[in-house]
Amino acid sequence: MRGLCLCRTCQKISGGAGNLFIGLEADGFRYSRGEPRRFTHPEAADAPTREFCGDCGVHIAARSPRAPGGLIVKVGALDDPAVFEGPSLVVWTEDKHDFHMVPEGARAFPRVPGRP
Numbered sequence: 001m002r003g004l005c006l007c008r009t010c011q012k013i014s015g016g017a018g019n020l021f022i023g024l025e026a027d028g029f030r031y032s033r034g035e036p037r038r039f040t041h042p043e044a045a046d047a048p049t050r051e052f053c054g055d056c057g058v059h060i061a062a063r064s065p066r067a068p069g070g071l072i073v074k075v076g077a078l079d080d081p082a083v084f085e086g087p088s089l090v091v092w093t094e095d096k097h098d099f100h101m102v103p104e105g106a107r108a109f110p111r112v113p114g115r116p
C-alpha cells in the first residue's frame with residue numbers, strides 16, 4: 001500500500017505536509033543494520049509505536065495495535081524514495097488544509113477506511 005496520511009499527528013511529525021508511507025507485512029521487513037529507538041505515547045489508547053534512528057532522529061516506521069502484523073515505513077527514510085511512485089491512498093482528509101494536495105486518481109478517505 002502506498003499512502004499519504006494528513007492527520008494532525010503526521011502534520012506535526014513531518015513539519016506540516018503530512019506523511020508519505022508504504023504499508024506492508026511486518027514479517028517481510030527487517031533492519032539491515034542496528035535497531036531503532038521506539039516511542040509509544042503513554043496516554044493515547046491504541047497508540048502506534050514509532051521507530052526512529054537513534055543517531056539522527058529520523059522517523060523510520062510505525063506499528064499499530066489496530067493493524068497487527070502490519071508495518072508502516074516512512075518514504076523519506078528509504079535509501080531510494082523513488083521506488084514509492086506516489087500515494088494511491090490518502091487518509092485523514094478531514095484534517096486536510098488548503099495547501100495540501102491529494103493526487104489525482106488517489107482514493108481519499110476522511111479518516112482511515114473501516115475505522116470510526
Ligand SMILES: [Zn+2]
Pocket residue numbers: 005006007008009010011019092
Ligand atoms: Zn497520520
